[in-house]
Amino acid sequence: MSEPPGRRERKKAATRQKIADTALRLFLDRGYDAVGIRDVAAEADVAVTTVFAHFASKEALVFERDQDFEQRLTQAVTDRQPHEPLIPALHREVQALVRHCTAEGSGPLRRMIEGSPALREYEESMSLRHAQALAAALAADPHLSRSATACRATARFAIDAYALACRADDPGATVDEVFRMIEAAWEATAP
Amino acid sequence: MSEPPGRRERKKAATRQKIADTALRLFLDRGYDAVGIRDVAAEADVAVTTVFAHFASKEALVFERDQDFEQRLTQAVTDRQPHEPLIPALHREVQALVRHCTAEGSGPLRRMIEGSPALREYEESMSLRHAQALAAALAADPHLSRSATACRATARFAIDAYALACRADDPGATVDEVFRMIEAAWEATAP
DNA sequence: AACATAACCCTAACCGTTAGTGTTTAACAA
DNA sequence: TTGTTAAACACTAACGGTTAGGGTTATGTT
Secondary structure, rough: OOOOOOOHHHHHHHHHHHHHHHHHHHHHHOOOOOOOOHHHHHHOOOOOHHHHHHHOOOOHOOOOOOHHHHHHHHHHHHOOOOOOOOHHHHHHHHHHHHHHHHOOOHHHHHHHHHHHHHHHHHHHHHHHHHHHHHHHHHHOOOOOOOOHHHHHHHHHHHHHHHHHHHHOOOOOHHHHHHHHHHHHHHHHHOO | OOOOOOOOHHHHHHHHHHHHHHHHHHHHHHHOOOOOOOHHHHHHOOOOOOOHOOOOOOHHHHOOOOOOOHHHHHHHHHOOOOOHHHHHHHHHHHHHHHHHHHOOOOHHHHHHHOHHHHHHHHHHHHHHHHHHHHHHHHHHOOOOOOOOHHHHHHHHHHHHHHHHHHHOOOOOOOOHHHHHHHHHHHHOOOO
């Protein structure tokens, strides 16, 4: 799984990193809309096509850091202790994810995202994909035996909790409050 | 509120309608991605700039029909009988909206939307705005006196119900099931 | 009649994104 | 070592959504 990477892969990773770093720096410096892909490419000293060889879109440059979001969510479900109830495990993980997204130093980045419709849309779209992955994980858990609809709804509710908390005055309390609601909703689906 | 519209406004409305109709026809005919804005403009016999004077984006052309979605949702809350409990009223309205979106003849349109990432993203984005409007309506209701977080969460849950049902095998049953969950979640927030 | 302006047109461009077509260079086999 | 292959990258040109700039026409108003 982890062969010592050759020079080629190291160079590729370095190029990718350089592009991402340059982009984020320029975006935070001059504003997301004021920086074009051509600017990023020039500053990173690569061709425009190379940027798109590493990142699917301009928006993707901004969300380089949190790629494992989806994995962490689904693992919170699949890797929890046997017989540990679902909702507290999910609650804990969402709490952790929210802390990460509202951590010291993430302020300017969040402000930039909230300030750009394109970035907000992109983030929502990511969230929906994560909700679908989480729904699949819930549906696959043999201990849970709930309907597909219940799984899908609960997954979306959990993502809602995350989204609301990231923008709330008191993120921690928001996660707790919404998860009290989710707990009740989940119980209402018991077979 | 409703002065008899002059010739000018009538012509404007006619132009808008012609653009929307032409666009939808071409999209359903040849596929959303295969039709460019320049094609729509040419077929509707208007300038490209005129298209964007009436519609904010290419995607907006597709969703011309359901503009009153947001209004219907919030009115279901504000216009309900005095002392009528919130959730059943919301449940009924969402049920109606889902029926509208899964009605006979809406199939091709839905398939087109689901088939285009751009259209899906746009619809999500609309939904989020609707959720915010609904949350505001909930927060403004003097009979409800719930926290802002509870209102926001419930609003998003209701939108989730709509979104899930529109894509479900049995839309009606899906709305009912998710609203059973929402009812429980809402009760859990009682002061 | 004279004016103001809303609605529209045309052109040219900007920007994200992609296709097509080389060129370099790391990885590897002979 | 040398030759081969394929990945990574560069360059150019274009496409499609979107907008700015600047002009024309027709409508409502004085």
